[in-house]
Amino acid sequence: MARISTRLILSASLLVIVQIAGLAQTRMPQLKFTDRTLPNGLRVLSAPDHASPTVAIQVWYHVGSKDDPDKRSGFAHLFEHIMFKSTKNMKSEMMDRLTEDVGGYNNAFTADDVTVYHEVVPSNYLETLIWAEADRLSGLNVDDANFKSERDVVKEEFRQSVLAPPYGRFFYMIQEKSFVEHPYKRPGIGSIEDLDAASLKDVQDFHSTFYRPDNATLVVVGDFDPKQLDAWVDKYFAPIPRPDRPLPRVQVKEPPRKGESRVTGYGSNDLPAVGLTYLTPRQADPDSNALRVADAILSAGESSRLYNALVYTQQLAAEVEANDEVREDISLFYIIAILSEGKKPEDAEKSLLAEIKKLQDTPVSAAELDKAKNQIVTDQLRQRETSNGKAQALGEAAVLLGDPNRVNTDLDKLQAVTAADVQRVMKKYFTDANRMVLYYLPQASKPKEGQ
Amino acid sequence: MIMRRRSFLLLLCTLFFVVNLHAQTPQATPPPPAQPRSVAFPKPVEEILPNGLRVIVVERRESPLISAQLLIKNGGEVDPAELAGLADMTASLLTKGTQTRDATKIAQEIESLGGSLDSGARWDSSYANVSVMSSKIPQAMEILADVVRRPTFKSEEVERLRQQNLDSITLAMGEPGSIARFVAARVVFGDDPYGHPISGTAESMTRITAADITKMHSRYYRPDNAILVIGGDIGGKDAVALATRYFGDWAKPSTELATPGTGRRVTIVDTAPPTGGRVVVIDKPDAGQAAVLLARRGINRKDPDYFKGIVSNSVLSGYSGRLNQEIRIKRGLSYGAASQLDTRRDVGPFVASAQTKNESGAQVADLLLGEISRLSSSPPADVELTPRKAVLIGNFSRNLETAGGLVGQVGSLALYGMGLDEINRYINNVQAITTSDVQKFAGTRLDAKTANIIIVGNAKAFLPELQKKYPNVEVISIGDLDLNTALLKKKQG
Numbered sequence: 001m002a003r004i005s006t007r008l009i010l011s012a013s014l015l016v017i018v019q020i021a022g023l024a025q026t027r028m029p030q031l032k033f034t035d036r037t038l039p040n041g042l043r044v045l046s047a048p049d050h051a052s053p054t055v056a057i058q059v060w061y062h063v064g065s066k067d068d069p070d071k072r073s074g075f076a077h078l079f080e081h082i083m084f085k086s087t088k089n090m091k092s093e094m095m096d097r098l099t100e101d102v103g104g105y106n107n108a109f110t111a112d113d114v115t116v117y118h119e120v121v122p123s124n125y126l127e128t129l130i131w132a133e134a135d136r137l138s139g140l141n142v143d144d145a146n147f148k149s150e151r152d153v154v155k156e157e158f159r160q161s162v163l164a165p166p167y168g169r170f171f172y173m174i175q176e177k178s179f180v181e182h183p184y185k186r187p188g189i190g191s192i193e194d195l196d197a198a199s200l201k202d203v204q205d206f207h208s209t210f211y212r213p214d215n216a217t218l219v220v221v222g223d224f225d226p227k228q229l230d231a232w233v234d235k236y237f238a239p240i241p242r243p244d245r246p247l248p249r250v251q252v253k254e255p256p257r258k259g260e261s262r263v264t265g266y267g268s269n270d271l272p273a274v275g276l277t278y279l280t281p282r283q284a285d286p287d288s289n290a291l292r293v294a295d296a297i298l299s300a301g302e303s304s305r306l307y308n309a310l311v312y313t314q315q316l317a318a319e320v321e322a323n324d325e326v327r328e329d330i331s332l333f334y335i336i337a338i339l340s341e342g343k344k345p346e347d348a349e350k351s352l353l354a355e356i357k358k359l360q361d362t363p364v365s366a367a368e369l370d371k372a373k374n375q376i377v378t379d380q381l382r383q384r385e386t387s388n389g390k391a392q393a394l395g396e397a398a399v400l401l402g403d404p405n406r407v408n409t410d411l412d413k414l415q416a417v418t419a420a421d422v423q424r425v426m427k428k429y430f431t432d433a434n435r436m437v438l439y440y441l442p443q444a445s446k447p448k449e450g451q
Numbered sequence: 452m453i454m455r456r457r458s459f460l461l462l463l464c465t466l467f468f469v470v471n472l473h474a475q476t477p478q479a480t481p482p483p484p485a486q487p488r489s490v491a492f493p494k495p496v497e498e499i500l501p502n503g504l505r506v507i508v509v510e511r512r513e514s515p516l517i518s519a520q521l522l523i524k525n526g527g528e529v530d531p532a533e534l535a536g537l538a539d540m541t542a543s544l545l546t547k548g549t550q551t552r553d554a555t556k557i558a559q560e561i562e563s564l565g566g567s568l569d570s571g572a573r574w575d576s577s578y579a580n581v582s583v584m585s586s587k588i589p590q591a592m593e594i595l596a597d598v599v600r601r602p603t604f605k606s607e608e609v610e611r612l613r614q615q616n617l618d619s620i621t622l623a624m625g626e627p628g629s630i631a632r633f634v635a636a637r638v639v640f641g642d643d644p645y646g647h648p649i650s651g652t653a654e655s656m657t658r659i660t661a662a663d664i665t666k667m668h669s670r671y672y673r674p675d676n677a678i679l680v681i682g683g684d685i686g687g688k689d690a691v692a693l694a695t696r697y698f699g700d701w702a703k704p705s706t707e708l709a710t711p712g713t714g715r716r717v718t719i720v721d722t723a724p725p726t727g728g729r730v731v732v733i734d735k736p737d738a739g740q741a742a743v744l745l746a747r748r749g750i751n752r753k754d755p756d757y758f759k760g761i762v763s764n765s766v767l768s769g770y771s772g773r774l775n776q777e778i779r780i781k782r783g784l785s786y787g788a789a790s791q792l793d794t795r796r797d798v799g800p801f802v803a804s805a806q807t808k809n810e811s812g813a814q815v816a817d818l819l820l821g822e823i824s825r826l827s828s829s830p831p832a833d834v835e836l837t838p839r840k841a842v843l844i845g846n847f848s849r850n851l852e853t854a855g856g857l858v859g860q861v862g863s864l865a866l867y868g869m870g871l872d873e874i875n876r877y878i879n880n881v882q883a884i885t886t887s888d889v890q891k892f893a894g895t896r897l898d899a900k901t902a903n904i905i906i907v908g909n910a911k912a913f914l915p916e917l918q919k920k921y922p923n924v925e926v927i928s929i930g931d932l933d934l935n936t937a938l939l940k941k942k943q944g
Contacts, residue, residue: 029515051513052852053488089479093780096771098481101838103845105770120849124485131481152783156740160786160806163739166625223488236478268737270621301567303558312554315611318618340618367563374565378516378584385514385853443737 040242041214055222056387058118063210065188074190077110087136113328123223134236166269170440182254222387275336275438283326290421296372298322363419503675508690509682517683518854526572527649536651538572547608549601585684596697627742627907635746641937683854730924734910741812741908749801752794752867759892762884764792765839812913827894
């Protein structure tokens with residue numbers, strides 16, 4: 001008997017030690033980097049990492065879909081495609097010759113606030129890529145045939161992401177209907193009409209307005225020598241002049257919502273979908289951390305509240321998803337459910353609202369809070385397994401959060417989020433007046449005209 | 452919303468390729484590369500436990516993460532003809548309840564560790580994966596062993612998954628691209644094992660019972676039919692000790708193990724003339740785009756021509772591959788065109804595909820066919836071939852930079868009985884392929900004349916043009932499509 005109780009006591013205290021050790025180990029390794037700004041305004045962030053003989057290069061331009069010119073929705077994204085055509089010293093697709101052909105890759109993306117170009121190449125090609133990125137920042141040299149053919153590609157991208165998938169139009173409407181004043185109301189993929197209206201002159205204007213060294217951040221992570229990198233950056237980027245024109249910035253403020261709004265759309269989907277959206281603060285706001293934890297509690301994994309309630313227990317939904325889609329000016333927290341066969345959107349909406357209310361009424365347990373933080377930290381670890389992932393995290397902190405040090409400090413702040421913080425942000429932002437509800441129903445259920 | 456310039460993600464890097472660009476002035480032409488650095492991939496170590504379980508460990512210490520994958524050497528190919536989706540249902544239900552944990556508890560426990568656990572079936576294998584911070588690996592391995600060894604397949608979980616699968620099938624049947632892939636498998640493999648949708652059909656889903664699932668589990672889930680791969684921030688000894696602790700007492704049944712590939716499977720002799728040449732249109736009038744596929748039999752994983760095959764495919768596929776050059780870059784007809792040579796235990800499919808506006812459906816089919824033919828009539832000279840090899844080697848190398856990628860690669864080699872040292876021979880094997888290798892492979896193994904064409908879209912927009920060239924085109928309305936049979940059509944009445 002005595003032996004047994006001793007073992008029990010022992011294992012109980014071991015458990016405590018393991019848990020403490022476990023918590024301590026959830027801290028992220030710090031990402032050490034160098035931060036430097038050239039006289040022409042280009043910011044350069046770099047972090048050596050010799051794990052593999054490759055290097056990741058990213059150029060973040062602080063211009064995105066919200067800067068699409070009037071009647072040119074989709075233009076910032078179309079422009080991103082054009083950046084792979086002829087430049088001052090490169091012919092079309094030469095970027096692919098310098099990356100893909102030597103065993104690297106390149107890609108780019110356009111978001112509402114930024115456009116990011118990125119490459120991973122064998123590290124002996126770093127100087128070549130610094131030259132190439134500086135070259136396309138210096139100027140474009142695109143002809144009309146290339147422009148039109150790439151515009152056709154983007155129109156196919158529109159069809160492939162919006163028209164062909166059964167819920168493509170649903171996600172398009174979520175953004176379109178969630179904002180009323182801010183240019184965020186124009187989805188970044190644009191429309192066929194606005195794309196057709198774009199011209200070569202728009203391309204030149206956009207480049208000279210936004211593609212300038214003081215609107216760019218170069219991020220380099222991987223196998224390089226810092227002194228050599230500095231010399232190459234000085235050689236190729238420093239001569240690019242900083243224009244004396246001011247940089248235009250979107251000034252429009254999205255007004256607070258004054259009451260629930262409801263929208264219904266119809267599509268080629270067989271199963272109805274329901275979306276709820278709430279305006280949440282800009283990405284750099286301190287509340288973003290608590291909202292990120294709330295997001296994980298609601299929707300990360302099969303133990304999350306929404307999956308457990310709507311998919312597993314009530315079997316109302318085939319899929320459920322929540323996301324605090326953070327943006328520079330104002331963010332959008334959306335929750336969507338694609339219903340199971342034979343289920344009513346009204347019931348799914350009620351159930352989603354009940355889960356929100358629970359988070360507002362009762363603080364989450366310590367275990368659930370820890371689980372959410374562990375999920376977020378492990379996700380970050382996975383993102384930062386590669387040089388490109390580390391560069392992505394650095395660029396986001398510098399450009400969207402305004403301080404590259406937040407690549408490290410935000411994760412500490414996230415660890416400090418309490419159950420009371422989560423409850424507070426749920427009460428503050430998930431109000432009836434701040435809600436937009438979107439029903440997306442099969443075309444066949446649309447009421448006929450005149451009935 | 453974020454858009455990518457590429458419709459497919461091109462992974463990874465290399466080291467031995469030099470572009471012929473010579474600097475005249477520093478600004479006008481790119482500076483040449485410096486000396487390349489060499490690369491070394493981790494060396495897998497392995498041990499077979501007394502119960503027959505093969506344990507493989509690949510150490511990679513850069514990040515504090517570990518991935519572990521338990522592979523069963525059978526998957527969707529052993530589904531009985533009437534029960535398409537049985538292997539996938541069996542594997543998916545592993546995480547939905549064991550003798551000591553229900554589904555909620557499993558998700559709760561693994562996610563509290565910050566980890567993820569998923570399971571399912573592919574062709575030739577079923578899997579359960581965990582990915583977790585290295586400090587949490589013992590707890591995660593205990594859960595992994597529990598779900599693989601002691602699942603209960605409770606009827607309420609079977610019913611829940613059945614409904615979820617039916618909903619997923621409804622979603623997939625709304626998308627031209629996924630419909631086209633289902634149809635292509637039936638066209639290429641007919642009623643043979645790789646012909647059905649791996650997640651089942653609306654009809655087969657209603658037939659599968661809990662008893663079928665239990666039977667499949669007891670037949671295939673046994674240590675001597677399994678491989679455990681552990682990769683990342685852990686040493687070989689520690690990993691084998693963990694494997695022994697949680698899987699060492701997994702008893703090997705006294706019944707003899709059915710060798711993989713027996714049963715209903717017919718081994719396809721891949722030199723026999725394939726039954727090709729069908730042209731099938733699935734008419735979906737509300738499709739926002741047409742999905743165009745060209746499909747035929749390819750090769751199996753152990754084929755001596757494997758490296759010729761993947762290099763040939765790389766000439767066609769990838770961002771600057773011939774398909775995307777012709778269809779996207781030159782003509783703006785698609786967001787992306789690509790091909791896959793999907794090698795399996797038996798002969799797998801070769802598929803080339805692109806999505807385009809409905810009006811261009813026939814033109815894109817022509818372009819796909821043309822490029823496949825051109826691979827043998829106009830094979831790539833070194834100036835084209837060298838970069839396409841670099842793409843393959845780069846993808847391969849970058850994939851090994853993460854714990855998950857490493858485990859996936861090694862697991863696949865082990866599954867097909869390949870030497871694990873192929874990881875370190877991959878670069879040389881790719882480099883050895885020549886222009887005439889590609890030409891010969893393309894002419895004999897990817898013959899376009901025997902390929903099938905599948906288009907899913909609004910037929911009105913492209914059918915007249917297609918019929919001019921292919922009077923034998925079969926048109927099936929989406930409402931009449933039956934994926935349970937190679938005929939593809941529901942019986943009348």
